[in-house]
Amino acid sequence: MAVALTIDPTVAKAVNTALEGALRGDEAAARRYARAWRRLVRQVVADHDAPASAFDVLDHLALTAPFAPQGPVGALMSAAASIMTGMSTRPVRGAPSELPDALDYQRFSRVVLHELSGAGTGLERLLAAWQLSVTDAGHLFGVARQAVQQWLDGGVPPARQPKLVMVLRVADLLERNLLPERVPGVVRTPARAYGNRTLLQAIADDDHDHVFEVVARSFDWSATG
Secondary structure, three states: OOEEOOOOHHHHHHHHHHHHHHHOOOHHHHHHHHHHHHHHHHHHHOOOOOOOOHHHHHHHHHHOHHHOOOHHHHHHHHHHHHHOOOEEOOOOOOOOOOOOOHHHHHHHHHHHHHHHOOOOOOHHHHHHHHOOOHHHHHHHHOOOHHHHHHHHHHOOOHHHHHHHHHHHHHHHHHHHHOOHHHHHHHOOOOEHHHOOEOHHHHHHOOOHHHHHHHHHHHOOHHHOO
């Protein structure tokens, strides 16, 4: 007997609500759409015997599902039922979206793929790796926590991106050279190289270029010996 796939109507609504703006080239809406789509995929596949590739296949359906005759949610349910053994689904009412112009679709697909890859703004990875709260991140960049939340939802303003890029380069060096569990302690330990400040304090003081140089030198094994 086939098992019926189910969906969370709240998440399905979030997919449809974000989609209209996303297809008009609104990058914040495209990020919301991608996140809601990923949540919906995981809910549909959860607790079922799905092939290992099911998540990736259904994730990337986000780019074409809006134009399916039954709409994005219906397209997802139909595809999920077809690739998972013993699954069935009831027809889902929906309607296809109008095709956007080429530039808007290019922006939509770029942002959605970027979000589905887990890259996001880069802030998400930084918060996790350094065990930072949104308030901590606000202090790091000299903004209110509300601004950081807006960045997470809608992207980092161009004026803030150079500092973010440099901080992410620091994070990448630490990630590649230290055990993950050591990193939060390292960034919170005062060091003479940072003027007896912690790495976090030095970055908050806009000395992020200097921090990168110090960290890069500390892992330059060719300079030792």
